[in-house]
Amino acid sequence: MTSALGSAPTGRDDRVSSPGRPARPTPARAHRRRWARAGGTGWLYVLPALVMYAVFVLRPLALTVQYSFYDWNGIGVARWTGLDNYLTVFTDSDLLKIISNAIILIVFFSFIPVALGLLVASMVRRVTTGTFGTVVRTVLFLPQVIPLVAAGIAWSWLLSSNGLINQTLRAVGLGGVARAWLGDFGTALPAVGVIGAWVLLGLCTILLVTGMSKIDPALYEAARLDGAGPVREFLAVTLPSLRQEIGVCLTVTIIAALASFDIVYISTSGGPGLQTTVPGLEIYRLAFSQRQVGLASALAVVLMVLVLVCVLPIQRLTRGEKP
Amino acid sequence: MAELLTRFPRRRMAVLAPLLAVGLAATACSAPGADRSSTAESDAVVKTDLGTEPITLEMYAETGFPLAKALADEFSKQHSNVKFNIREDQFTVIVENAPRVMASDNSPDIIRLPTMVDLVKDDLLKNLDPYFTAYGWDKFPASQLMQLRVGENTRGTGSLYGMGLGYSVTGVFYNKKLAAQVGMTQPPATVAEFEQLLAKAKTSGVQPIMQFNKNTAGINFPHQALQNQFGDPTQVADWIFQKPGATFDTPAALKATQTIQKWAQAGYFPKDANALDYAAMVGEFQKGNGLFMFNGDWESANLDKSMPGNVGFFLFPAETAGGKHVAMSAPNTFGVSAKAKNPDAAAYFLNWAHTNAKAREIAVTVGGSSPGGPSDLPVPAAAPNTVLAETLKASQQLGAENGAVDFTANATGGIFAAAITPEMQKLVAGQQTPEGYVKAVQAEYAKELSR
Numbered sequence: 001m002t003s004a005l006g007s008a009p010t011g012r013d014d015r016v017s018s019p020g021r022p023a024r025p026t027p028a029r030a031h032r033r034r035w036a037r038a039g040g041t042g043w044l045y046v047l048p049a050l051v052m053y054a055v056f057v058l059r060p061l062a063l064t065v066q067y068s069f070y071d072w073n074g075i076g077v078a079r080w081t082g083l084d085n086y087l088t089v090f091t092d093s094d095l096l097k098i099i100s101n102a103i104i105l106i107v108f109f110s111f112i113p114v115a116l117g118l119l120v121a122s123m124v125r126r127v128t129t130g131t132f133g134t135v136v137r138t139v140l141f142l143p144q145v146i147p148l149v150a151a152g153i154a155w156s157w158l159l160s161s162n163g164l165i166n167q168t169l170r171a172v173g174l175g176g177v178a179r180a181w182l183g184d185f186g187t188a189l190p191a192v193g194v195i196g197a198w199v200l201l202g203l204c205t206i207l208l209v210t211g212m213s214k215i216d217p218a219l220y221e222a223a224r225l226d227g228a229g230p231v232r233e234f235l236a237v238t239l240p241s242l243r244q245e246i247g248v249c250l251t252v253t254i255i256a257a258l259a260s261f262d263i264v265y266i267s268t269s270g271g272p273g274l275q276t277t278v279p280g281l282e283i284y285r286l287a288f289s290q291r292q293v294g295l296a297s298a299l300a301v302v303l304m305v306l307v308l309v310c311v312l313p314i315q316r317l318t319r320g321e322k323p
Numbered sequence: 324m325a326e327l328l329t330r331f332p333r334r335r336m337a338v339l340a341p342l343l344a345v346g347l348a349a350t351a352c353s354a355p356g357a358d359r360s361s362t363a364e365s366d367a368v369v370k371t372d373l374g375t376e377p378i379t380l381e382m383y384a385e386t387g388f389p390l391a392k393a394l395a396d397e398f399s400k401q402h403s404n405v406k407f408n409i410r411e412d413q414f415t416v417i418v419e420n421a422p423r424v425m426a427s428d429n430s431p432d433i434i435r436l437p438t439m440v441d442l443v444k445d446d447l448l449k450n451l452d453p454y455f456t457a458y459g460w461d462k463f464p465a466s467q468l469m470q471l472r473v474g475e476n477t478r479g480t481g482s483l484y485g486m487g488l489g490y491s492v493t494g495v496f497y498n499k500k501l502a503a504q505v506g507m508t509q510p511p512a513t514v515a516e517f518e519q520l521l522a523k524a525k526t527s528g529v530q531p532i533m534q535f536n537k538n539t540a541g542i543n544f545p546h547q548a549l550q551n552q553f554g555d556p557t558q559v560a561d562w563i564f565q566k567p568g569a570t571f572d573t574p575a576a577l578k579a580t581q582t583i584q585k586w587a588q589a590g591y592f593p594k595d596a597n598a599l600d601y602a603a604m605v606g607e608f609q610k611g612n613g614l615f616m617f618n619g620d621w622e623s624a625n626l627d628k629s630m631p632g633n634v635g636f637f638l639f640p641a642e643t644a645g646g647k648h649v650a651m652s653a654p655n656t657f658g659v660s661a662k663a664k665n666p667d668a669a670a671y672f673l674n675w676a677h678t679n680a681k682a683r684e685i686a687v688t689v690g691g692s693s694p695g696g697p698s699d700l701p702v703p704a705a706a707p708n709t710v711l712a713e714t715l716k717a718s719q720q721l722g723a724e725n726g727a728v729d730f731t732a733n734a735t736g737g738i739f740a741a742a743i744t745p746e747m748q749k750l751v752a753g754q755q756t757p758e759g760y761v762k763a764v765q766a767e768y769a770k771e772l773s774r
Contacts, residue, residue: 180595
């Protein structure tokens with residue numbers, strides 16, 4: 001966003017600088033021109049946003065990095081510990097398990113919504129117009145509108161031992177499969193993943209439908225003339241044209257998986273055991289209930305790096321010209 | 324959007340790198356945190372009268388714990404110059420907020436406290452020793468205030484840092500109808516009798532124990548109830564008070580853990596205990612699902628309302644018949660902030676809550692727990708045939724037998740969340756052995772004390 005704001009207003013200033021009068025540059029005006037050409041006015045426009053960004057994003061970020069080198073309880077005097085906190089993050093088996101949980105969640109939060117989203121999008125593409133199209137898109141997007149806390153509560157009712165899902169299973173004679181999905185060691189993490197997939201499917205579908213509506217219909221016509229069926233059409237036309245949209249979907253959902261907090265906090269609180277504890281939850285617990293601000297900050301920095309490591313290659317892969 | 328996202332990083336880096344560097348440079352110079360060098364406040368002169376000047380006491384209390392507000396209202400009625408400004412939060416939120424709120428300039432006068440050792444270390448809590456002398460709190464049974472004393476890195480001895488608004492006792496609630504159904508005519512007298520009842524309930528299709536184990540380990544209640552009986556309870560207390568050399572790795576704790584494992588395997592706990600939270604447990608018990616529930620007297624008034632006449636209470640029995648009762652019992656701790664603007668009035672209020680006849684009555688009727696205070700003051704009676712009357716009686720009995728111990732969950736700030744809860748969830752799901760459980764809890768304890 002900043003880059004767009006930063007470049008746009010620069011040219012506009014030249015245009016409005018002298019309405020109706022022949023331009024006779026005075027020294028002051030010339031100076032102003034130079035300043036404007038150098039992007040000065042642009043910077044002025046962005047200044048309020050930049051100040052907010054610096055105070056509420058950059059400063060906390062810098063402080064987090066700083067805290068990660070200390071042993072601090074949030075109140076008393078901090079003790080410099082160098083890289084000890086990072087060493088703990090990479091050697092503590094519990095913390096490693098917590099990080100691996102987040103990586104497993106990527107499958108549910110990211111891969112499943114994108115794959116299903118592609119499927120759903122190619123099905124609803126044909127009904128994007130008219131009332132029915134609006135209804136379909138609204139319904140699909142609804143999970144994005146519902147607060148995640150409400151979604152978490154509703155899903156924990158659905159998945160509870162006497163919830164709708166188990167009632168349905170029992171009704172069709174599958175009572176043996178019924179269990180407390182969120183309380184069982186084997187199913188808790190996948191169950192949390194299903195909630196995430198439900199939330200993010202709508203977002204992916206809408207992005208992909210929008211992307212599909214921009215594809216030139218002539219391409220489909222050409223493919224059909226060449227005798228391509230629906231599958232071939234999807235692979236040869238739809239998929240390559242959606243490369244950038246898929247990139248966005250993957251980026252947003254992978255960040256959602258790695259930085260997940262609300263769904264997990266509400267539905268399982270990280271249990272049973274550490275089965276569904278994710279870095280976001282652990283950072284919060286370490287900082288506020290166990291009062292290890294330094295270790296929490298170190299884990300936060302590692303999480304940020306992990307997000308970048310996962311997301312930057314996707315940016316690179318999906319960059320490039322649209323065909 | 325795709326374009327923005329894909330083109331973003333490189334430009335952003337160019338703009339942000341210098342900003343980040345400036346931010347780092349600006350913050351990296353000084354270590355975080357302030358040295359709050361302790362002020363010699365304990366010898367300060369204290370006032371034991373309220374005066375007539377208008378006073379507003381800032382109170383930070385717990386949501387769902389109406390006693391504090393009820394006492395404050397009554398206090399204002401009796402002392403017209405004192406008003407209360409009460410802020411409420413859930414207990415877990417107070418646990419997280421307390422240090423920061425107390426370090427701020429708007430520190431409350433009276434605050435519901437989580438564990439105290441860290442707060443004392445950070446000089447956030449007022450030492451109440453001068454008030455102890457001034458108000459003659461030495462007339463209270465010494466065991467009543469023991470848990471509220473903090474010394475050199477230990478609890479249980481040293482200076483007084485808190486008082487209880489009500490003193491809670493824990494034990495076993497039971498559903499009278501289901502008890503009759505399984506042939507229980509009187510509360511069990513030994514652990515073995517209790518186990519027989521569990522087995523009988525199981526065979527007659529009654530859920531033996533309704534207990535939660537999600538969010539926080541509710542099964543730690545029965546675990547500690549067993550641990551208290553299987554060994555010397557002072558060992559448990561020493562561990563909780565962080566006495567040097569104390570360990571959780573004891574035969575008593577191991578036997579308790581083995582028993583819990585046995586009960587879990589026998590299906591005495593709900594199959595979905597790890598997915599049940601506290602509210603769900605109470606709800607299920609009220610619906611008649613569960614013969615027993617390990618809980619505390621804070622639920623008495625509520626249970627009397629929701630299942631009148633159908634709920635009873637007993638202290639968890641000893642291992643052998645006639646043995647003395649030992650149970651978790653703790654004050655609902657309130658402290659005075661070191662930065663309090665009206666510490667004298669706050670202490671006056673705490674003393675009043677223990678000694679005023681009307682306040683003591685409110686502690687029983689609203690709080691459902693013993694009001695504490697000097698042993699020569701009578702405990703107000705609860706309505707007959709209520710479970711509230713039973714828990715009050717149990718509380719007095721426990722006091723007389725000197726059998727109160729604190730909760731193992733209170734041993735350190737992080738022990739419950741970081742060890743007891745996840746390990747207990749593993750244990751009942753068959754993912755952890757009793758030996759492994761005991762060792763894991765002790766390891767986390769040692770780790771926290773070494774910091």
